[in-house]
Amino acid sequence: MSDCEFFWGTGRRKTSVARVRVQKGTGEIKINRHSLEEYFPVVTHRQEVLAPFIATNTMGKYDVLANVKGGGPTGQSGAILLGIARALCLITPALEEKLRANSYLTRDSRMSERKKYGKRKARASYQFSKR
16 A cells, blocks of 8 residues: 555445545544544544544554535534544455444444424424313
8 A cells, every 4th residue: 555545435324424535644634624623522523533543553543534514413423433434444454343343334224203294293293282
């Protein structure tokens, strides 16, 4: 693998889609042209993004450039996690076992249930008044 070579990983969670580019570097993470701390002020979202690197002991060895659209911060951090994990598998196939053991390569299929007619939300009804 040469120094300028990079690998792409696509991640999805809820309604978020992340295109993640991973290449050898110093551990710099940019999300939509912002730093990790700037884009995700909440610590749990930052930990979720860094989880694949911690699980594979590759912290600080790769640079990440991610473009993410749709959803909120939880969905976006989950989408970036999946994208990073997929890209790491392309770089080093031996890491797949560790990533799969922590279920970082599994797409979370849970989606928001659609709103039904005659209901206030997906399942919540309007208040019923007998009199």
